[in-house]
Amino acid sequence: xxxxxxxxxxxxxxxxxxxxxxxxxxxxxxxxxxxxxxxxxxxxxxxxxxxxxxxxxxxxxxxxxxxxxxxxxxxxxxxxxxxxxxxxxxxxxxxxxxxxxxxxxxxxxxxxxxxxxxxxxxxxxxxxxxxxxxxxxxxxxxxxxxxxxxxxxxxxxxxxxxxxxxxx
Numbered sequence: 001x002x003x004x005x006x007x008x009x010x011x012x013x014x015x016x017x018x019x020x021x022x023x024x025x026x027x028x029x030x031x032x033x034x035x036x037x038x039x040x041x042x043x044x045x046x047x048x049x050x051x052x053x054x055x056x057x058x059x060x061x062x063x064x065x066x067x068x069x070x071x072x073x074x075x076x077x078x079x080x081x082x083x084x085x086x087x088x089x090x091x092x093x094x095x096x097x098x099x100x101x102x103x104x105x106x107x108x109x110x111x112x113x114x115x116x117x118x119x120x121x122x123x124x125x126x127x128x129x130x131x132x133x134x135x136x137x138x139x140x141x142x143x144x145x146x147x148x149x150x151x152x153x154x155x156x157x158x159x160x161x162x163x164x165x166x167x168x
Contacts, residue, residue: 009043010132010162014088021128021168027118037074037091037116042132045081046160049134052079053154054086055147058119060126072147073128074116075107077139091116107145114145119168127167134160 014022015038025038045052054076061071074091080100091106092115106114119128135157141149 006044008046008132008134008160008162010130010164011041011043012038012130012164012166013041014038015164015166019166021119021166025118026168035091035116035118036089037086039085039088039090040130040132040164041085042162043084046134048136049081049159051077051135051138052081052083053077053133053135053139053150054079055131055133055150056116057129057131057147058126059129070129072110073119074109075145075147075150077105077107077141077145077150078103080104081134105141105145107141107147107150127165130164130166132162132164133158134162 014025021038025036027034040054042052054074055072056074057070057072059070061069076086079086080103083100090101106116108114109117111117119126133154135154136159137157139150139153141153
């Protein structure tokens with residue numbers, strides 16, 4: 001049996017697992033940096049991985065007509081498996097980063113714009129789930145990437161999934 005250290009893991013130097021999302025990564029209150037994406041690091045990418053994809057959601061978002069409907073904050077696809085993470089503030093700067101970062105594409109969040117959108121909540125205590133998928137193929141999702149298109153495209157191609165959960 002593999003130890004925790006051998007498992008595909010997603011972490012952030014700014015966020016402890018089940019810890020609080022620091023205010024600077026939100027869109028709320030003093031200290032907020034207005035849509036500054038948090039730094040992420042991953043370890044033990046499964047063998048055979050050709051690309052990585054990330055989905056970040058508020059999994060406690062209320063909907064007036066439904067009890068809970070996850071709210072998508074960030075979608076990132078075509079992350080090269082040779083990268084070891086995304087730096088703080090990466091969102092909306094993938095073109096400037098160049099190198100291996102140049103092939104990364106950000107999809108639309110539930111605000112209907114590409115990139116990270118820090119939370120601004122009607123109430124606190126929401127959980128935010130960062131899900132990183134290791135895939136056995138590169139994705140070709142067209143110009144408008146959404147969480148729904150991503151999740152449909154990766155069916156049958158997921159080699160591993162790493163999850164980081166935080167609260168705000």
